[in-house]
Amino acid sequence: MGKPATVHDVARVSGVSTATVSRVFTGKTDTVAPKTIERVRSAANELGYTPSEIGRSLRLATTRVVVMIVPDATNNFCADVAASVEKSLKAVGLSMVLANTGEDGDQQDRLLTDAAGLRPHAIIIHGAIDTPKLREVIEKNRNLVFVSRPPPIAKAPFVGIDNEAAGFAVGRYFAEHGYQDCAVIHGQQHYSASRLRLKGFLRALQESGADMDVIRKIESPLSMEAGYQHGLALLSDDKPRAVFCHNDMLAYGVHRAATEKGLRIPENLAIFGFDDNRINDWLAPWLTTLKVPALDFGPAVAAMLDPNRKTRKPMEDVVLPFSLTIRESA
Numbered sequence: 235m236g237k238p239a240t241v242h243d244v245a246r247v248s249g250v251s252t253a254t255v256s257r258v259f260t261g262k263t264d265t266v267a268p269k270t271i272e273r274v275r276s277a278a279n280e281l282g283y284t285p286s287e288i289g290r291s292l293r294l295a296t297t298r299v300v301v302m303i304v305p306d307a308t309n310n311f312c313a314d315v316a317a318s319v320e321k322s323l324k325a326v327g328l329s330m331v332l333a334n335t336g337e338d339g340d341q342q343d344r345l346l347t348d349a350a351g352l353r354p355h356a357i358i359i360h361g362a363i364d365t366p367k368l369r370e371v372i373e374k375n376r377n378l379v380f381v382s383r384p385p386p387i388a389k390a391p392f393v394g395i396d397n398e399a400a401g402f403a404v405g406r407y408f409a410e411h412g413y414q415d416c417a418v419i420h421g422q423q424h425y426s427a428s429r430l431r432l433k434g435f436l437r438a439l440q441e442s443g444a445d446m447d448v449i450r451k452i453e454s455p456l457s458m459e460a461g462y463q464h465g466l467a468l469l470s471d472d473k474p475r476a477v478f479c480h481n482d483m484l485a486y487g488v489h490r491a492a493t494e495k496g497l498r499i500p501e502n503l504a505i506f507g508f509d510d511n512r513i514n515d516w517l518a519p520w521l522t523t524l525k526v527p528a529l530d531f532g533p534a535v536a537a538m539l540d541p542n543r544k545t546r547k548p549m550e551d552v553v554l555p556f557s558l559t560i561r562e563s564a
Contacts, residue, residue: 239281248277300330300539301349303342305361307334309456309483310511311528315360315381318532326540328355335363337455343367350375356539362386364424379535379549383427391549393534395526395556397427398434403558404478404506404524405438411564413476413504414439417450419464419488420480431480431508456480461487469495469503476504476564482511485521489563504564514559522564525557 245252250270257266258274277283300323304312320330333349335342342363349357356377362368364386372378378390385392408416418435421428432451440446450468454460461484468474469492479485485507489499497503499520507523514521534552537543 239278239283241283243281244274244277244283247281248273250274297353297355298328298541299352299354300328300356300358301333301345301352301354302330302358302360303333303335303345303349305335305337305363306456307332309481310513311481311509311526312360314511314528315531318529319358319381319535320532322532322536323539326536326542328536328539328541335361337361337363339363339365346371355541358535361425361427364426377539379538381531381535383425386426391538392551393531393538393554394427394552395554397430398437400508400524400526400556401431401434401436402438403434403556404508405435406442407506407558407564408435408476408478409439409442409444411476411504413564414442414444415448415474416476416478417452417468417474418478418480419452419454419461419484421456422453428480435478450474454480454484456483458483458487458490461485462491464488465491466495469497473497473503476500476506478506478508480508482507482509482514482518482521482523485523485563486518489518489521499563506564510559520562522561523559525559527554527556530554 241252241255244255248255254266254270255274257263258271263271302316302319304316306312316332323330333345335345343365346357346367356379357375358379358381360381362380362383362385369387372385372387372389380390380392382394418432420432423429436446436449439449452464452468454464461479465488468477477488479488485505488505492499492503499505505521507521510523510525511528514523534554538549
C-alpha cells in the first residue's frame with residue numbers, strides 16, 4: 235500500500251500552489267477562481283486525498299469531532315442514546331467518537347485526558363462518575379454536555395429526565411397496586427441518577443403510609459447477571475410481592491430467576507423495570523417499565539452543540555418527558 239496523498243501531491247497534479255490547495259479545503263476561497271477550485275477538488279478525488287483533521291485542529295484550536303463517553307457500551311439503553319446522538323450530530327456537520335468507561339472512574343479520567351488532546355468540538359458524558367478530574371474538566375471546559383446523570387457541579391448543561399420524579403411515579407404505582415411488601419434493586423448511590431431515582435421511589439411509598447421497614451433495598455451493578463443473582467437470593471425464602479429494578483437489564487435477570495423458581499409473573503411476583511429500551515417490543519413484551527425517550531437525547535444534544543447555532547448564550551438543561559409503559563409483569 236502506497237503512502238497517502240499529501241497537499242503537495244494535490245498541488246502538483248492541479249498545477250497550483252500548496253497555499254491555494256489549503257485555501258480550498260479550509261473554505262477560504264474568496265480569492266480562488268471557481269475553475270481552480272474545481273481543478274483542485276478533481277485532483278484530490280483522483281489521488282484519494284483527505285484533508286488532515288489534526289492540522290485543521292492545530293490551526294483552529296478545535297475539530298468537528300465530538301467525543302462521547304458512555305458507562306456501558308453493551309447496555310441497550312446506552313447504545314440507543316449513543317446512536318441517537320451520533321445521527322443528530324451528523325446532521326449538523328459533526329462526527330462522533332465513542333469511548334467506554336465500564337463504570338470505572340479511573341478509566342473515565344484517562345478518557346477525559348485523551349479527549350482533551352484531540353481538541354474536540356465538545357465532550358458528551360453519559361453516566362458521569364464524580365471524580366476530582368471530572369470537576370477540574372468542568373471548571374476549564376465550556377463545551378461539556380452531561381447525559382442521564384447530572385453534573386456534580388452546576389456549571390455544565392444536562393440532558394435527561396427528572397430521575398426523582400420518575401422514581402416517585404413508580405413508587406406511586408406500587409402504592410396504588412398494593413405492592414408495599416416490595417424490594418428495589420438500585421444502582422450505586424454515589425451515582426446521582428440512582429440516588430435520586432431511589433429517593434423518589436421511597437418518598438412515594440412513605441407518603442402512601444407504607445411500612446418502610448419491610449422494603450428491601452439492594453445496591454447493585456445494573457446488569458442482567460446482577461439481576462439474576464439478586465433474584466435467586468431474594469426469591470429463596472421470604473419473597474417480596476414486587477420488585478422495582480433500576481433498569482430493564484436488571485429486570486430481565488430477576489425474571490429469569492423467578493421463572494427458574496417456578497413463580498408466575500405477576501401473580502406471584504410483580505416486576506417493574508426502568509428505561510423501556512426498544513428490544514422490549516421484541517424480546518420482553520411482558521415487561522412493565524418506565525419509558526425514558528432514548529431517541530430524543532440526540533436532537534437535544536445536537537441543538538446544544540450545533541456549530542452553526544446563532545446564539546452564544548449559555549446552554550440550558552433539557553429535561554425530557556418520561557412515561558409508564560404498563561404491560562403484563564406488574
